Amino acid sequence: MERVIYTLVWAAILQGLLLGMLYLLSNKHRSRANSILGFFILAFVFEAFTFVPVEDLWGYPTGGYFTLPEVKMLFPVLFLHYVLEKIGRAHHYLYFLKVHYFLAFAVIAITPLNIFLFVFRGETIYQLLDFQTVEGVFMTMQYYAFVLTLVGMALAIREIQNYKTLVKNTFSDLAMLQIRWLWQFVLGVSPIVLVWGLELGRIAFGGGGGSDVTSFTWLLIIIFIYFLSYKAYQQKTLWQQPPGPAGKYGNRKDPHAETDHKDYAALGQKLEGFMESTKIYNQHDLTLHELSKAVDISPRLISGCINRHFNNNFAEWVNGFRVDAARSKLEDPAFNHLSVEGIGSDSGFKSRSAMYAAFRKLTGHTPGYFRRE
Template identity: 25%
Template sequence: MSETNTLAAFYAFSGGAVWLLGSLLFIGFDKVNTQANRWLAAFYCILACTFTQLFLEGFEIGGGFLIHLLELPRWAMLPCLYMAVSHYASPSLPKKDWFLHFVPFLLFLVFSLVYLMPDLFNEQNHLPVLPPWIRFLVRYFFFGQTVYYWIVCFTLLRRHQKNLKMVASFTEKIDLEWLRYLLVSVLFLILIRILSISNIHVTYYSPILYFLGIILLAYSTLTQKSIYAIEPYRPAEKDETAPKKAMNERLTVEQVEELNDIVMRKTVGEKLYLDPSLTLSVLSAKIGISTHELSYVLNNGLGKNFYQFVNELRTEEAKSLLLSEDTKHLDMLGVAIRAGFNSKTTFYTTFKKATNLTPKEYIKANSAAS
């Protein structure tokens, strides 16, 4: 076996790994993220077709019909990834226009069935010669589609992570950080494909590079966390921006200040922020105002989102606890939980941002001052 064939064998490893990954997702190793996982499984199965095609071409196995059959679903690959990310980021929102993302794939499928595939059954078993503009479209549309959908997927994820801080005071278990690593892995595969067109060295080692990218994809996918909705919410542009005009019409500056006083008095006076599971809707119910009004007051009266507002109050509580004789027996996790934080990570991050000191540095600095 030549060295080229040895490298091409990595396409088989990649294809086999992705087929297995897609199968695991489809049969449902995670019983919570079922719908999103099935879209991601479809993405992986189509990606597996691509690697299978590259393997067959590298070893000159199979005819033109089989190669084209494996290439056929490629235009549906990135729309499947988009649908998966969309379901992960907002599982409760309806996806009414999902079929529009698959129109290019359906058009290519019809074009293949009518114009391309009949010629694959003739004696030559090869595709017909296409006009230059069609060859250009077929060759480069997929690259453009890939870049577009990756950007859209990443934007959806970033918007989701931003929206979380509008309604939740803890994000570690619901921020889809694993999905960010998955998208970075997909970007790695995209860059390999783009660079392999112009760089012969990348082309030569691309089978190994693809395999490394698949390992990253598999790790990201298998470490995903189950998505449990903390409360129903709409994306920020609908939930926070759309009502802004109505809020301006309904609330005067004096009313905002009055509501601001109520929010601070109830939240601080009754120490509602000590509840580690506190969310926007829970706090609004305890205060007695709507979630829109509470969000508007926080954003415009205090200049903070919900996440910042609650965790800054918890930081002030933690400052007192760290210097109190009554809590000297607690470790840092104990202090974090007593202050209302859901995790040590959020505690350390928020505390360092507010004080420019770690909790231990804060204790040391204040001990020296006294």
């Protein structure tokens, strides 16, 4: 069993290392948000690496405080920075981020100092300072990092919620996809933070040495690395920056607005022609990604076209085709043998309430108003 666990650990370390380097070095995925995510993943990989029992390296002890780089201070800063960068709000927290990046790297710098002392003087900080002092500094850093994580999560949740409200008003489907991903990202980190807090609480109330809680924390870190890898494979559009709304939210001007308008006009004609010829809108659960696969155009372009050219969101744009199709049948006596609800279902509406809501919004009338006896 122990061999299986260590195999999973090393597999997660390798997978996380490759994924982190991908978002740091890949030109295809290059963006500031992805670079931050790459560093965040590599920090988790390093934390998972400490699960592997290595007592010393060439005589240098690796099991004590600050003998290996302490990256826990980086977690909350990278976490918050990634979320804020993803929604274009990082510049509003620039001072906060800079201060805590400085503190995080100051803590990490203790390890190179420790190595320097060991190489050139044959001693570590334990010989310069007493054990209680080193332990006190270490635990203070741990508690501060945990509190900072809670603050970072609270700020991230607030900003995601604010961004969700803005995106809802500006009709960006790709941005809504990004929001769902950010919520999953926050929820994925939450169990790790919870178990970490339990371990710190155990230590604060007099618990000493290692515990099963610590091992469980490492297990959650490994699961989180696998989760990130799965999402990277499943939905590649998550790593794109949302068009339009994120820039507006961050007060950034879109330099491609004029050229995009011309491109979207041609794309809009193509999308309308495809919808009319295939009647794909008759599918009750048609999604942006299903349409993207069917028409062989990226979700990003389709979403941008619907948002900017049609000034609409995906759901209401599709409902427009459904309303037109249903209205045409309602006005045709040849379809009088079908109920209003039956015509709605044949036209792609999932329920009676959805059909009536769409008709009232787009025509100002109920479906029955158009029925000809």
